[in-house]
Amino acid sequence: xxxLILLLVIIGAIALMAIGMYNSLISLRNRCDNGWSQIDVQLxxxxxxxxxxxxxxxxxxxHESGVFERVTQARAAAVGAQTVKEQGQADNVLTxxxxxLFAVAENYPELKANQNFLMLQEELAGTESKxxxxxxxxxxxxxxxxxxxxxxxxxxxANMFGFKPREYFQIEEEVAKGxxxxxx
Amino acid sequence: MYEQISRNKWKSVALIxxxxxxxxxxxxxxxYVTGWGKGGLVLAVAVAxxxxxxxxxxxxxxxxxxxxxxxxxxxxxxxLYNVVEGLAIAAGIPTPKCYVIDDTAPNAFAAGRKPETAxxxxxxxxxxxxxxxxxEGVIAHEMSxxxxxxxxxSTLVVVMAGIxxxxxxxxxxxxxxxxxxxxxxxxxxxxxxxxVLILVGLALAVLSPLIATIIQLAVSRxxxxxxxxxxxxxxxxxxxxxxxxxxxxxxxxxxxxANKATAHLYIVNPLKNIKGSVNRLFSTHPPIEERxxxxxxx
Numbered sequence: 001x002x003x004l005i006l007l008l009v010i011i012g013a014i015a016l017m018a019i020g021m022y023n024s025l026i027s028l029r030n031r032c033d034n035g036w037s038q039i040d041v042q043l044x045x046x047x048x049x050x051x052x053x054x055x056x057x058x059x060x061x062x063h064e065s066g067v068f069e070r071v072t073q074a075r076a077a078a079v080g081a082q083t084v085k086e087q088g089q090a091d092n093v094l095t096x097x098x099x100x101l102f103a104v105a106e107n108y109p110e111l112k113a114n115q116n117f118l119m120l121q122e123e124l125a126g127t128e129s130k131x132x133x134x135x136x137x138x139x140x141x142x143x144x145x146x147x148x149x150x151x152x153x154x155x156x157x158a159n160m161f162g163f164k165p166r167e168y169f170q171i172e173e174e175v176a177k178g179x180x181x182x183x184x
Numbered sequence: 185m186y187e188q189i190s191r192n193k194w195k196s197v198a199l200i201x202x203x204x205x206x207x208x209x210x211x212x213x214x215x216y217v218t219g220w221g222k223g224g225l226v227l228a229v230a231v232a233x234x235x236x237x238x239x240x241x242x243x244x245x246x247x248x249x250x251x252x253x254x255x256x257x258x259x260x261x262x263x264l265y266n267v268v269e270g271l272a273i274a275a276g277i278p279t280p281k282c283y284v285i286d287d288t289a290p291n292a293f294a295a296g297r298k299p300e301t302a303x304x305x306x307x308x309x310x311x312x313x314x315x316x317x318x319x320e321g322v323i324a325h326e327m328s329x330x331x332x333x334x335x336x337x338s339t340l341v342v343v344m345a346g347i348x349x350x351x352x353x354x355x356x357x358x359x360x361x362x363x364x365x366x367x368x369x370x371x372x373x374x375x376x377x378x379x380v381l382i383l384v385g386l387a388l389a390v391l392s393p394l395i396a397t398i399i400q401l402a403v404s405r406x407x408x409x410x411x412x413x414x415x416x417x418x419x420x421x422x423x424x425x426x427x428x429x430x431x432x433x434x435x436x437x438x439x440x441x442a443n444k445a446t447a448h449l450y451i452v453n454p455l456k457n458i459k460g461s462v463n464r465l466f467s468t469h470p471p472i473e474e475r476x477x478x479x480x481x482x
Contacts, residue, residue, distance in 0.1 A: 031276075038273060119262065126266025129320075133274035136420070141276075 021154040025163055028145040032166050035138035039169070042131045043078075043091070049127060050075050050098075053120045057101060060111035064104050071097040084169065098124070135169045142166040196337070196406045203344050203399050207351075210392055213385040214351050228354070232346035243335070244295040244303055247449060251293075251441040253283040253305045264311060267323050268304060274418045275327045280304045289439040290314065290432045293449040294326035295335060302330040307439065314428050321415060321425030322432075325451055328414035334407050338448075341403050348396035355389040397466070404448055405470045412475055416482055426479040433472040 054068050074094040081087035102121070105111050112118075146165040149158035157163075258265045264282055272279040280296065283305040290310035296302030304326050314322065329335070416422035432452045442454035448468035 035276075042273070122262050122266065125316075126262070126270065129266070130270040130273055133270045133418075137274055137276050 017153075018157055021148075021157045022161065025145075025148055025154065025158060025161075028141070028148055029163070031141050032138070032145050035134070035141045039131065039134040039138055042127055042134050043087075046124065046127045046131060047075055047079050049120060049124050050094075053101070053117075053124065056114065056117050056120060057105055057111060060108045060114070061104055067097070067101050067104050071101050073097075084167070088170070095128075139168050142168055193410065196403055196410070199399060199403050199406065200341070200344075203341070203396075203403075206392070206395065206399070207344060207347055210348060210351050210388060213381070213388055214355050216381060216385065228347045228350040231350055232343050241297075243339075244297070244301070247293075247295050247446055248283055248303065248305065250446055251285055251305065253285045253441075256282040256284045261311070263316075264306065264319075267316070267319055268327075271320065271323050271327045271418055274324075275331050277302075277327070277331055280327075280330060282306075284308055284311075285439075285441050287439055287441060288312070289437040289454065290435050291439050291442070291450045291452060291454050292322050292326055293446075293451065294329045295449065296330065297335055297339075298333065299330050304330075309435075309437070310432070313435065314431060317419075317421065317424040318428035318431065320419050321421070321428045322451055324415035324418040325411045325425060326415075327418060328411040329407070332407070332410060332414065334411065337407065338404065341400050345393075345396040345400045349393045352389040352392045355385060359386060359389070401466060401468055404468045408469055409475065409478060412479055413482070416479060422479040422482040426476045429472055429476055429479075 050071060054071055057064075058068060071094070074090065074097040078087065078090035078094045081090045105117070148154050149163050149165055256264055261282065261284065264284070268282055269279050277299040280294070280299070280302040281304070283303055285305060285307045287307045288309040289307055290313045292304070292306040292310055294302060294304050304323065306322075310319065310322065412425060415425055419425070429452060439450075439454035442450060447453055447455050452472065453467065453469045
């Protein structure tokens with residue numbers, strides 16, 4: 001009788017532990033999803049700022065149509081990107097195009113003094129760092145999630161219920177490490 | 185970086201445990217000397233908690249008022265807002281409210297009981313004097329204080345220091361007015377040992393508020409190191425905060441809005457006190473050089 005109760009207690013304790021591990025895996029998975037959508041929110045904000053910026057610069061530098069075209073195209077490509085990889089690449093092209101836009105702006109002192117332009121420049125810089133931080137947070141969360149799936153004993157639960165490790169957000173090596181070309 | 189964070193956490197826990205043990209020893213002597221029994225402790229805990237609760241629930245408002253801070257709007261300070269929002273994303277907490285103090289001395293602090301109601305306050309001087317990377321380092325440090333619930337921890341420590349202060353105060357009074365307990369009961373067999381214990385109790389009563397303050401400050405310094413390390417984790421760039429600390433400490437301008445009561449909140453002690461080992465023991469912040477050295481080791 002005593003042994004039976006002991007057995008039941010042990011089984012109960014194991015079940016409670018398993019439930020706890022399962023729940024923490026679920027909440028980490030949700031946090032990954034949330035982190036991912038946070039990146040999207042910031043990227044969207046960045047795309048929304050670009051047309052305004054192009055319009056403002058156009059008002060002062062009408063003859064630089066090549067640069068505007070490149071920025072607009074790069075933006076369209078980034079908005080339309082489907083996969084994570086595509087998106088990362090399109091984003092790098094867009095960053096390069098924006099750099100050349102700001103390089104162009106350097107030649108127009110009136111533009112550089114324009115309050116609206118300065119605001120947009122600050123907003124864009126802020127949004128870019130937010131994108132970077134959102135990616136960092138996503139990667140940190142993915143690391144926690146993947147780790148929880150690999151360490152014992154929660155690895156048993158992860159295997160049983162088919163939790164899959166998430167992919168980290170990575171920027172293509174050659175693009176990220178190379179210098180950005182600026183063309184005029 | 186990871187080891188620094190876990191070591192810091194461990195040290196704060198050790199300090200708190202030591203503090204509790206200290207209170208227990210004090211209670212034991214208290215009971216022995218005054219004969220109030222556990223009632224004294226209950227009363228001391230209740231009074232200290234009552235006082236701390238007031239501070240806990242209104243500390244952010246009080247601090248912001250004393251410091252003459254005003255809410256920062258996004259239109260007026262887009263730069264500050266972008267940095268704060270970015271680091272809130274990095275830390276995974278809701279964006280704290282931003283306040284500014286119109287003062288040219290560079291400094292910053294965070295307040296609030298939990299991440300949902302936290303505020304970050306900076307001087308206009310820090311916005312002018314630091315570049316973006318340095319400001320991110322400073323804001324990341326404050327963000328870490330919020331994320332680590334440092335306000336809650338320091339309140340806990342203040343409560344414990346308050347309990348110690350009350351107990352020792354009452355112990356001293358009972359020496360003065362009652363001349364110790366058990367006098368009337370005449371347990372002569374305990375005489376010599378009791379006398380020694382009473383002497384120790386007297387010494388404790390005099391010294392313990394001092395010891396409590398020293399522990400309280402030690403906890404505060406540990407949390408500064410921890411916030412530095414966590415902040416560096418957020419920006420992944422310890423050199424930014426290191427350079428900001430160097431700039432802030434090199435600035436000789438005093439912050440008029442800061443006083444002894446609020447000095448411990450700021451990222452760098454705004455009172456610019458003199459160096460020395462005694463001062464170090466009674467300082468809320470570790471020396472800047474040590475913080476910079478720790479950041480550069482990461």
